[in-house]
Amino acid sequence: MTAASTRPAFMHLEGVRKVYKFGGKEFLAVSDVTLDIAEGELVSIVGPSGCGKSTLLKILAGLHGHDGGTVEIGNAQSPFTPGRDIGMVFQQALLLKWRTILDNVMLPAEILGLPRAASRERARDLLDMVGLEKFADAYPQQLSGGMQQRAAIARSLVHDPKLILMDEPFGALDALTRERMNLELMRIWKQSGKTILFVTHGIQEAVFLGSQVAVLTAGPARMAAHFDIDLPEPRTLAIKTSEKFGDYTRKIYALLGME
Numbered sequence: 001m002t003a004a005s006t007r008p009a010f011m012h013l014e015g016v017r018k019v020y021k022f023g024g025k026e027f028l029a030v031s032d033v034t035l036d037i038a039e040g041e042l043v044s045i046v047g048p049s050g051c052g053k054s055t056l057l058k059i060l061a062g063l064h065g066h067d068g069g070t071v072e073i074g075n076a077q078s079p080f081t082p083g084r085d086i087g088m089v090f091q092q093a094l095l096l097k098w099r100t101i102l103d104n105v106m107l108p109a110e111i112l113g114l115p116r117a118a119s120r121e122r123a124r125d126l127l128d129m130v131g132l133e134k135f136a137d138a139y140p141q142q143l144s145g146g147m148q149q150r151a152a153i154a155r156s157l158v159h160d161p162k163l164i165l166m167d168e169p170f171g172a173l174d175a176l177t178r179e180r181m182n183l184e185l186m187r188i189w190k191q192s193g194k195t196i197l198f199v200t201h202g203i204q205e206a207v208f209l210g211s212q213v214a215v216l217t218a219g220p221a222r223m224a225a226h227f228d229i230d231l232p233e234p235r236t237l238a239i240k241t242s243e244k245f246g247d248y249t250r251k252i253y254a255l256l257g258m259e
């Protein structure tokens with residue numbers, strides 16, 4: 001049992017089901033997902049392309065409804081306000097090219113109408129945290145892909161949400177930058193203390209980052225397995241050569257039929 005699993009659940013999913021209705025037809029995208037996440041955990045969700053990972057995140061973000069099962073976010077100690085308490089990071093940074101990096105990071109705070117001066121200060125602190133303090137006044141096109149994703153992570157945190165949903169955030173980056181971003185994310189996660197749900201196709205990335213890994217089957221998404229990842233902290237790239245890391249990744253490859 002991990003320390004996280006002894007804390008009350010912050011997110012409780014049980015038998016979550018989603019059917020898309022399109023052109024008079026029905027399509028079952030998520031058939032049965034059950035998962036409990038404690039506050040402050042970083043949980044990876046891994047599964048084959050098209051299995052319904054993004055659909056699940058959209059349900060959690062309140063962008064889509066669900067057609068069956070239970071979705072509960074927040075608890076008595078930490079109530080959750082949909083819309084206010086979610087930050088999102090996508091595969092593309094989606095920065096507005098006509099706004100400076102600081103103004104891009106400020107965007108969610110502006111949309112929510114949060115006090116401007118305090119949000120600006122927080123945005124500057126976050127740029128500091130993600131190592132972009134010198135680029136506050138730069139424009140997105142002046143930044144590399146990895147730097148843009150770091151700005152997107154800062155933007156997801158500016159309104160101090162309780163939950164960050166990340167959908168393949170490093171999928172478009174080269175392998176080396178991706179590894180660097182994994183380390184960065186670990187550091188940012190520790191520093192911010194946020195609950196993070198991290199969707200990826202990368203099995204190694206899922207194990208390296210997650211305190212838990214939920215493995216989904218090929219669509220419609222069902223839980224194939226769930227692992228509590230018991231690896232030493234702080235995680236360094238050297239962990240990837242450990243026997244335990246190899247065991248976890250081998251089991252997940254096997255579950256996804258990739259032996």
Ligand SMILES: Nc1ncnc2c1ncn2[C@@H]1O[C@H](COP(=O)(O)OP(=O)(O)OP(=O)(O)O)[C@@H](O)[C@H]1O
Nearest residue numbers: 020022027029048049050051052053054055056219
């Ligand atoms: N709005 C929609 N209407 C109808 N079908 C949809 C819609 N959105 C997604 N789907 C279908 O639902 C299934 C799951 O899609 P989803 O984007 O959730 O998968 P995914 O696991 O995130 O894929 P990938 O890893 O390739 O990003 C796919 O078959 C997709 O075609």
